[in-house]
Amino acid sequence: MKTVHGRVTAFKDPKLPTAIAIPKGPEWAQVLKNLTHAQAETLVSVIRTLCPHECLDISIYRRAVSHFDRLAAAAEVAGTIDRFCEAIVSGWPLAFGALAETYRVQALQRLQETAEFMFVQRMAVRYLYDDVEVWAAFGYQGASVHLGGYVGRGFNDLDWLPDLPNDL
Amino acid sequence: MLAPIYEFSADDVVVIIGSGAGGGTLANELCQRGLKTILLEAGRHITPAEFVNDDWAAYEMLSWLDKRTASGNWRVARDHPNAPSWHCKLVGGTTVHWSGCTYRLTQAEMQARSLYGDVPGTSLIDWPLSLAELEPYYDQAERKMGVTRTNGLPAMPPNNNFKVMYWGAKRLGLREISTGRHAINTVPYDNRPATIQDGFSVSGDQHGARWSTLNVEIPKALESGRLDLRASCRATGIEHDNNGAAKAVIYVDANGITHRQAAAVVVVAGNCIESPRLLLNSASGRYPDGLANGFGHVGRHYLRHIIQTVWSIFPHPVNMHRGELMGGLIADFSRHDPSRGFAGGYYIELNAMGLPTTAAFLNPGWWGRDFADVIAQYANMAGIFMTGEDMPQPGNRVTLSETETDAFGVPVANLHYDDHLNDLLMRNHGYKTLTAIHQAAGATRSIEAPAYPASHNLGSNRMSAKPEDGVLDRNGEAHEVKNLFIADGSAFASGGACNPTLSIVALAIRQADFIAKRAQS
Numbered sequence: 001m002k003t004v005h006g007r008v009t010a011f012k013d014p015k016l017p018t019a020i021a022i023p024k025g026p027e028w029a030q031v032l033k034n035l036t037h038a039q040a041e042t043l044v045s046v047i048r049t050l051c052p053h054e055c056l057d058i059s060i061y062r063r064a065v066s067h068f069d070r071l072a073a074a075a076e077v078a079g080t081i082d083r084f085c086e087a088i089v090s091g092w093p094l095a096f097g098a099l100a101e102t103y104r105v106q107a108l109q110r111l112q113e114t115a116e117f118m119f120v121q122r123m124a125v126r127y128l129y130d131d132v133e134v135w136a137a138f139g140y141q142g143a144s145v146h147l148g149g150y151v152g153r154g155f156n157d158l159d160w161l162p163d164l165p166n167d168l
Numbered sequence: 169m170l171a172p173i174y175e176f177s178a179d180d181v182v183v184i185i186g187s188g189a190g191g192g193t194l195a196n197e198l199c200q201r202g203l204k205t206i207l208l209e210a211g212r213h214i215t216p217a218e219f220v221n222d223d224w225a226a227y228e229m230l231s232w233l234d235k236r237t238a239s240g241n242w243r244v245a246r247d248h249p250n251a252p253s254w255h256c257k258l259v260g261g262t263t264v265h266w267s268g269c270t271y272r273l274t275q276a277e278m279q280a281r282s283l284y285g286d287v288p289g290t291s292l293i294d295w296p297l298s299l300a301e302l303e304p305y306y307d308q309a310e311r312k313m314g315v316t317r318t319n320g321l322p323a324m325p326p327n328n329n330f331k332v333m334y335w336g337a338k339r340l341g342l343r344e345i346s347t348g349r350h351a352i353n354t355v356p357y358d359n360r361p362a363t364i365q366d367g368f369s370v371s372g373d374q375h376g377a378r379w380s381t382l383n384v385e386i387p388k389a390l391e392s393g394r395l396d397l398r399a400s401c402r403a404t405g406i407e408h409d410n411n412g413a414a415k416a417v418i419y420v421d422a423n424g425i426t427h428r429q430a431a432a433v434v435v436v437a438g439n440c441i442e443s444p445r446l447l448l449n450s451a452s453g454r455y456p457d458g459l460a461n462g463f464g465h466v467g468r469h470y471l472r473h474i475i476q477t478v479w480s481i482f483p484h485p486v487n488m489h490r491g492e493l494m495g496g497l498i499a500d501f502s503r504h505d506p507s508r509g510f511a512g513g514y515y516i517e518l519n520a521m522g523l524p525t526t527a528a529f530l531n532p533g534w535w536g537r538d539f540a541d542v543i544a545q546y547a548n549m550a551g552i553f554m555t556g557e558d559m560p561q562p563g564n565r566v567t568l569s570e571t572e573t574d575a576f577g578v579p580v581a582n583l584h585y586d587d588h589l590n591d592l593l594m595r596n597h598g599y600k601t602l603t604a605i606h607q608a609a610g611a612t613r614s615i616e617a618p619a620y621p622a623s624h625n626l627g628s629n630r631m632s633a634k635p636e637d638g639v640l641d642r643n644g645e646a647h648e649v650k651n652l653f654i655a656d657g658s659a660f661a662s663g664g665a666c667n668p669t670l671s672i673v674a675l676a677i678r679q680a681d682f683i684a685k686r687a688q689s
């Protein structure tokens with residue numbers, strides 16, 4: 001397992017809405033408006049397989065799925081997700097989330113060239129790494145203008161290479 | 169001063185379509201020369217207070233998101249099939265997004281056909297003007313944009329990402345290494361503040377240290393009292409008179425109402441997809457294949473530069489997100505050198521992105537343990553970038569859909585691009601160089617990222633000495649259609665290697681001189 005690199009305090013731009021809180025435990029599904037609970041649990045396992053980070057709490061993956069839920073208000077997206085969630089379990093004896101990683105990866109690989117997979121994979125990356133808790137875990141500090149930028153906060157603090165000459 | 173509102177029937181105005189690098193600059197330059205100017209812009213007029221420090225929220229706020237399609241063997245067609253080109257839709261155009269690298273073309277690049285010879289499969293031509301003719305305008309452009317290292321303005325201070333590049337390049341024996349030149353203030357200049365190294369110039373640059381037409385040219389044009397700025401207005405066609413000269417623009421305003429604005433001169437500056445799209449959509453009895461398209465060059469010879477990034481992981485933190493994003497330059501490979509096995513040169517620069525867009529652009533479609541391990545090391549990641557000359561090919565082009573139209577009834581644009589062998593050889597050389605630089609600085613892993621949607625869009629309405637070779641003459645006026653000009657990057661006769669905006673601005677200033685002189689006579 002990878003160690004966590006450079007945990008920092010990260011900021012979302014104060015003008016943007018803050019991330020929605022995800023209840024701990026199975027009642028998290030109450031935030032859903034469009035997906036079924038089963039679809040949402042499948043997607044949580046799918047995103048954890050696509051972007052596996054043991055250091056990230058499951059609530060962060062659930063929050064990514066809450067964005068899928070929001071997008072699923074559009075019929076076209078809802079259809080894509082329906083088809084994906086059906087295809088990903090088809091031919092397997094257990095629910096996606098009950099499979100070992102080996103089989104979860106195989107199940108995803110089988111769908112890799114489909115439009116549905118591409119949508120799910122792109123949106124997983126789009127929303128998971130847009131989460132301020134992920135930023136904090138991986139060392140991305142985020143919004144900076146409201147803090148005066150990085151001019152006095154380390155834009156040139158790299159100290160593991162020799163000093164630079166002055167005439168650059 | 170109150171901004172004027174010119175009559176729809178006013179036929180003594182210049183109407184410019186698009187307010188980005190070319191159109192926004194030209195509008196101000198014409199106003200300063202006393203001409204009545206109308207600037208039509210498809211996007212909204214927003215203030216810096218609206219800008220956010222956020223990769224995705226800014227992308228969604230600033231970008232041109234109308235549907236397009238893509239074809240050809242370039243990887244962009246697969247990764248970004250409905251958004252193959254990356255530019256903005258708002259007052260200020262893509263200068264609200266850009267990262268401020270400001271370099272000049274060289275005389276050699278402006279004679280690409282003569283210098284490179286007959287490269288099979290290409291449609292290379294020489295520029296119909298010389299560097300010497302452009303130089304005074306480069307000087308003016310650098311002054312108005314406040315370019316670092318010119319006019320006594322201090323250089324961009326080096327940041328962490330630069331330090332990595334510098335030591336890697338130094339250890340490889342490269343020599344032409346600097347922080348480069350940028351239209352970003354390092355000291356207060358022209359009522360704009362110095363950079364605070366916030367790292368969000370591409371999110372609109374809320375702080376305002378970077379030149380854009382939104383924060384410099386358009387306010388000055390409005391102050392002159394001669395600019396009629398019409399935001400949220402989408403041009404859909406251009407009309408001509410009985411002699412075939414441009415005379416009016418049809419556009420749809422924010423309320424969906426269609427207008428016909430008369431014009432003495434029409435200038436199209438909608439960037440490389442929209443400008444040819446508008447000309448092609450303006451076909452008439454006299455111009456059955458589209459305006460200015462008698463020789464069939466409108467939309468062709470589209471260029472996007474050889475742009476790509478290598479992202480590498482180091483054993484220690486880099487924090488590339490801190491500071492201006494592209495403050496570095498290596499020019500050792502910028503000259504044409506046939507011994508490398510391909511025509512043209514490339515510049516090496518820096519690239520830095522926030523975690524959200526790094527994850528998305530690292531290698532679209534990549535997933536699983538390996539991907540996750542790499543992205544988790546974001547803090548230890550550095551980015552190095554290249555921009556090089558790609559080869560013009562007649563088949564690389566913008567065309568109109570025969571089946572699909574947008575909300576304004578204009579056919580959706582398709583962008584076709586096939587990589588030329590020369591392009592592949594330069595990409596290959598570039599990846600190896602970029603990776604070698606990072607390895608020499610101590611990288612433990614390098615990822616050769618594919619090109620993202622085209623950000624240097626050029627050439628699709630090119631200038632040419634002979635009418636049969638292109639669309640425009642040396643002043644950017646259509647060979648075929650009097651009083652119809654192009655003021656954006658589509659006018660480039662060939663791409664050169666460097667980031668294009670300084671040249672777009674210099675050409676626009678030169679064009680303003682030409683239009684103003686003609687108006688006087």
Ligand SMILES: Cc1cc2nc3c(=O)[nH]c(=O)nc-3n(C[C@H](O)[C@H](O)[C@H](O)COP(=O)(O)OP(=O)(O)OC[C@H]3O[C@@H](n4cnc5c(N)ncnc54)[C@H](O)[C@@H]3O)c2cc1C
Nearest residue numbers: 186188189190210261262267268269403438656657667669
């Ligand atoms: C992320 C990014 C970083 C960049 N960094 C650099 C850099 O460091 N250095 C550099 O030199 N270049 C850079 N560029 C490229 C640079 O931004 C462009 O080359 C330049 O802005 C192009 O100028 P333009 O006038 O051709 O078009 P734009 O600036 O794109 O302006 C075109 C305008 O026309 C409007 N428009 C289009 N069609 C219509 C219509 N039908 N009716 C009304 N309005 C219309 C659009 O909404 C837009 O506002 C960057 C680009 C991107 C995307």
